Amino acid sequence: MTDSQAPSAAPAEHVLDTLYVNNLNEKVSLNKLKAVLNSLFGRYGKVIQITAHRNLKMKGQAFVTYADPKSSDKALRKLQGRPVFKKPIRITWAKASSDEYHRLLQNFDAIAKRQELKKERERLRKEKEQQKPQTPQPGTSQMSKSQIKQWKSLPPNNILLLQNLADHQLSNEVLDAIFSVFNGFERVRLIKFRKLAFVDFDTEANATACLEKLGNSDSLENALLTYAKK
Template sequence: MATGPIATVYVRNLEERVKIDVLKETLRHVFSEFGVVIDIIAKTNLKAKGQAFVVFEDPESAKAAAEELQGFIIFEKPMQVALARTRSDATVKSHGTEEDVEMHKRRRLAEKDKRKALEAAEEQSRLKRPGHGLKSLNPATTVIPDEYLPPNKILFVQNLPEEYDVEAVTKIFGRFDGFREVRLVPGRRGIAFVEYAGEQGAITAKENTAGMVLGDTNTIKVTYQRQ
C-alpha cells in the first residue's frame, strides 16, 4: 500500500511492438504536458510488455495526467491510465530520507516474495489438476517451495556448522533490528529458528545472511518459517 501521495501513473494497453527507447520518448513527450517527468519505467519481459510507469515530480501532475490522458491514443491504441498503487523508487529517493528509501526497498522485496509464493502455489495447483497427469489437490494443501514462502517474523536457518550454539547464531542474526531470540531444535544439529519483532527485521536479516558461508564449507540456507 502507498505511504504517501502518489506521483506515479500506471499505463497499460501500449503497443508491444514499439522499441522501448521510442516508447519512453513518446510517453515523456505526451506526459510532460502535465508536469515534470523524472522517470519512465518500461520493460521488455513478457509480463511487463504493453505497460509503463510514468513518474512525475509532484502528485498533482500525476493526478491531472491520469484524468486527462485516459483513452488517449498513441501508436494507434488507446492508453489505459490510472494512478499507481505505490510510490516509485524515484519518488522515494527524491523526497524521502535514507530511512524512507530503505523501508521502501524492504516493502518492495516483501511484496515480491509474497507474489512469488502465490504464483508458486497457483502453478502447483494447476499442474495437479486433472488433465496434467497428476492427482488433483486442493490449493489450500499445496506445498510451497521454501524459497517462495511469504515473509514473516521468524526465519528458518539450515546447514549451520554442527558446533554452532545459540550464542554463535545470535552473533550473526542479533545485529539486525527487532531481534528477539534464537531457538535451536533439540536433537537436530545444523538448524535453528530466529525470531524478530516484526517482518521487516526478518526480511533485512534474510537479505544479508542468505548464502553466507560459515566455517569452511557450510553455506547456510535462510528462509521464512513455514506457517
Template sequence: MSKEKMEGVVYSSSGIPITTLYVNNLYERADVSFMTEALRTIFQEYGEIVDVVMKKSLYRKGQAFVVFKDPTSITKAMSMQGFPLYDKPMRLAPAKTVSDATVKSEGDEEQLEQHIRKRKSDKERKQAKLAQEAQKNAPHAPGAAEPSKARPAKSAAAVIPDEFLPPNKILFLQNIPSDIDGDELTTIFERFPGFKEVRSIPSRAIAFAEYDTEQNAITAKEATAGMAIGAEQKQMKVTYQRK
C-alpha cells in the first residue's frame, strides 16, 4: 500500500519527497565559498539546511543545489523566485532527483553507495545517449555524398568516443605498460566487489576486466580510471567495452 502524499511537498518520478532546491542564473565570477554562504543565509529561514552544493566546472558555473532537511521547505523557498542576488535574478526549481546528502542523512552507508552508483550509471547512460544523438545530427561536410548515395554508415557504437559509451559489465583497459601482466592487473581490479576475471592482450597493450554487474563495473571504473601503473607510471585508460 502506497503512502499518502503530503500536501505542499514535491515528489520525484519515483514517489520520493524532494528536499533539494535547484538554483540557477547565479553570478558566475563570485567566489564559490562566498556564494555558498550567501545562499545558506538567504534560504535558512525556510528550514534547516543540510548542505549547499556548488560546482566549479566551467559548464556548471552559476548553478547550485540547496538541500533542506524538511521537504516542505522547498515550496516555501520557491517564494524567492527572481530574487536579485548580485544583480542577477535567481531561477529556482525543485531538483529532479534525491540528493546524496538526503540519502546519507536518512539511510546507511550501503544505501548511500547504491544511490551514488545509480546516479553515476544514469549520468553515463545519458551522456552516451546525447553522444549518439549528436552523431546522428552532425551536419555533412561540404562536398560529401548525400546520405542516400553514401556507403552504409557504421553503427552508432562504432563512432561514439570511448568516454561516452554506456555502462557495461566489462571494462576496456588501454595504455597498459609492457611490465604489467594479467596477474598484476588482477591484483588491481579484484579489490572491487563482483570481480570475475582479467583478460590481457600484451601485444596490443590492452586488457579487459569483467564484473558480475554494471554497478560493480562502474565502481571499479571510477576508482581506476587514470591510475598510474608500471615502472613508467603510465596512466591507464579505463572505459566500457563496446557492445
C-alpha cells in the first residue's frame, strides 16, 4: 500500500465526524452547492448536516457532518481534490473546538438564536399546515405504488431516467456533478419543463452500477431514478 492509499488518521484534537471543505466555487448558489455536496458526500455515509453561508468570510467553504466517523474518513480520502463546479475541493478535519467555524461566523450566539427562532416558526407553520386539507406534494409521492413499481421493474438499459426533479436540481452542472463520478458516464440530457433528465452510460453494466448506488439512497431527495424505457 502506498502512502497515498493509506487510510488518513485524524489527529486527536479534531472532530472525527465533521469535515471542513474549501476552495468551492463561490459563484454557485447555496441550494445548488448543498445539493451537490449532499450527493457527493452522501455516497460514503449518512450526512446529517451541511453548513455553508453567503457571508464574505464563509464563501467557498462548507462543513459536512456525518452520523458515523468512519464515513468522514472515507469521504476525505475519496473526494480530496475532486473537481466540483470546475474547482478541485480541499478537505481537512474540522477542529474539535470549532475555532475555524466560530471565527468565520464571528457571532455564533446570534446565529444560534436565529436558528431557534427559525425552528419555532417552522413548528408553527407545520401546525397550521396540519389544519389545512392535504394536497399532493411534488415528487414521487404523486405516483402510486404500482406506478413506481412499474418504473422500477423496467429491463436494464444503458440509459437511466431521473424523474420528479426539484427546482434546484434542474441544472446540468448539478446533475453532471452527481453522475460524473460513476464509471462509463457519458452525458446528462436535461428536460427542464418536464422536470426530468436522461443519463447516458456507455454500457448497461455501468448504468446498473450507478442505479444500484443511487436508486435507494437519499442523495437524490424525492427524485425517482430508474432505467429508461427502450
